Amino acid sequence: MSETTAKPGEIDFFADVEVTQNLPGYLGGLRSKCPVLREPFHDVYMVTGMAAAMDVFQQQADAFSSSIAVTGPLPPLPFTPSGDIRAQIAEHRSEMPWTDHLATYDGEEHAAHRAMMSQLLTHKRLKANEDYVHGLVEQLVDSIIDRGACEITEDFAHALSTLVIADLLGVPEEDRQSLLVAMGPDPTQMDGDQGFKVGPDPLVHLHDRFHRYLEQRLREPKDDMLTELAQATLRDGTDPGLTRKACLACFLFGAGQDTSARLVAFSFRVLGDFPEVQTKLRSEPDRIPAFVEEVLRFEPPVKTLSRLALRDVEVGGVSVPKGATVTVCTGGVNRDPDHFADPDSFDYDRSTVRDHVSFSRGSHACIGAPLARMEVRVALERFLANTTDIRISEAHHGPPDDRSYSYEPTYLLHGLQGLHVEWDKV
Numbered sequence: 318m319s320e321t322t323a324k325p326g327e328i329d330f331f332a333d334v335e336v337t338q339n340l341p342g343y344l345g346g347l348r349s350k351c352p353v354l355r356e357p358f359h360d361v362y363m364v365t366g367m368a369a370a371m372d373v374f375q376q377q378a379d380a381f382s383s384s385i386a387v388t389g390p391l392p393p394l395p396f397t398p399s400g401d402i403r404a405q406i407a408e409h410r411s412e413m414p415w416t417d418h419l420a421t422y423d424g425e426e427h428a429a430h431r432a433m434m435s436q437l438l439t440h441k442r443l444k445a446n447e448d449y450v451h452g453l454v455e456q457l458v459d460s461i462i463d464r465g466a467c468e469i470t471e472d473f474a475h476a477l478s479t480l481v482i483a484d485l486l487g488v489p490e491e492d493r494q495s496l497l498v499a500m501g502p503d504p505t506q507m508d509g510d511q512g513f514k515v516g517p518d519p520l521v522h523l524h525d526r527f528h529r530y531l532e533q534r535l536r537e538p539k540d541d542m543l544t545e546l547a548q549a550t551l552r553d554g555t556d557p558g559l560t561r562k563a564c565l566a567c568f569l570f571g572a573g574q575d576t577s578a579r580l581v582a583f584s585f586r587v588l589g590d591f592p593e594v595q596t597k598l599r600s601e602p603d604r605i606p607a608f609v610e611e612v613l614r615f616e617p618p619v620k621t622l623s624r625l626a627l628r629d630v631e632v633g634g635v636s637v638p639k640g641a642t643v644t645v646c647t648g649g650v651n652r653d654p655d656h657f658a659d660p661d662s663f664d665y666d667r668s669t670v671r672d673h674v675s676f677s678r679g680s681h682a683c684i685g686a687p688l689a690r691m692e693v694r695v696a697l698e699r700f701l702a703n704t705t706d707i708r709i710s711e712a713h714h715g716p717p718d719d720r721s722y723s724y725e726p727t728y729l730l731h732g733l734q735g736l737h738v739e740w741d742k743v
């Protein structure tokens with residue numbers, strides 16, 4: 318059932334860029350062997366089936382650590398897991414990349430910080446942000462619509478997602494444009510023959526900036542989320558301090574930024590590749606939310622959710638030993654034929670359309686999912702209403718029967734490296 322020796326020609330999911338070019342094919346290949354398969358390069362238990370993924374999500378509070386949620390098996394742990402693994406993680410956390418961020422916290426520390434952050438995402442704040450999104454989308458669409466063509470990731474999606482999350486937090490208007498270029502490279506870059514490289518945390522650039530905002534808000538409170546974060550305490554009344562709060566703000570910003578941009582780009586790709594879908598959506602715009610769910614299932618912007626087993630645990634009927642790395646592959650789970658009928662077809666009418674795991678599940682499930690869904694919906698509503706035909710540029714991506722797209726070379730994120738589209742204006 319589990320194969321632990323690399324065979325000639327086998328592909329290393331975590332290092333080989335080839336995987337990114339045919340993700341469904343690669344993950345389907347793993348699942349056909351076993352939905353919980355121990356891959357041979359890094360000894361990772363790759364989860365590609367729905368039932369097995371649910372085993373991970375349901376047991377994640379007591380059986381797994383999320384300390385490796387971002388980086389997965391690379392670089393290797395700075396310790397050999399044994400005995401009390403939680404204590405080992407606590408001792409070595411500072412040597413483990415990316416572990417400053419909420420997604421990698423465990424247990425009560427995670428629950429308390431997550432509760433504090435969730436409290437800030439009030440209905441009132443999200444509603445005000447939605448009003449902003451409508452205005453922003455109008456402005457961005459107006460700025461490109463007459464051109465009849467654009468590269469959607471740079472010319473539209475990146476600006477949309479960055480400015481939306483900046484508004485949600487309350488970043489001053491005059492600073493927002495500079496945020497469009499403030500991010501560094503994505504984490505977990507693959508490096509072809511050189512193997513992997515877990516890049517420097519791109520959010521580090523933002524830390525000082527958010528620390529400064531939080532200090533300013535303590536001195537001069539405003540009606541914004543940064544002020545509420547600066548003043549917030551954990552549920553036991555303790556204040557985690559501005560350094561930690563700046564990390565939380567940075568992560569919220571980073572998590573909300575290019576994930577949503579990737580979803581926008583994939584939505585346009587589907588619209589271009591399936592013209593009959595856009596015709597239907599123009600006549601039934603209230604089906605756009607279901608369309609967005611199916612895009613999330615089809616092309617999940619976050620492709621791996623990694624966990625460290627704190628004890629021996631069963632996942633999908635497979636025994637996973639204490640200390641092992643388990644990686645839930647969202648793209649594999651989302652196309653499990655035991656759960657999604659005809660999984661390789663794009664069908665937003667399927668009854669299971671919201672069952673994907675693209676926002677994860679359980680204690681670490683995405684807290685920004687409502688915002689992501691809203692901003693992509695508003696963008697699509699406006700774009701579809703202002704156009705009669707959205708097409709993939711054949712000059713850049715080839716004809717419909719021979720498309721070529723390239724994908725970002727990371728094992729954590731799934732995104733298009735540019736998408737050129739054209740349209741006819743209403």
Ligand code: HEM
Nearest residue numbers: 386419420572573576577580619676677681683684685689
């Ligand atoms: C299409 C857009 C998005 C996708 C696909 C996405 C995906 C995810 C996934 C898969 C996780 C869980 C990681 C894990 O279980 O290890 C997550 C966590 C998180 N997301 Fe999102 N996300 C998106 C948008 C957003 C937005 C807009 C925000 C901010 C408003 C956000 C904030 C967060 C935060 C703070 C966490 C950490 C939650 C925790 O660990 O408790 N995300 N996201």
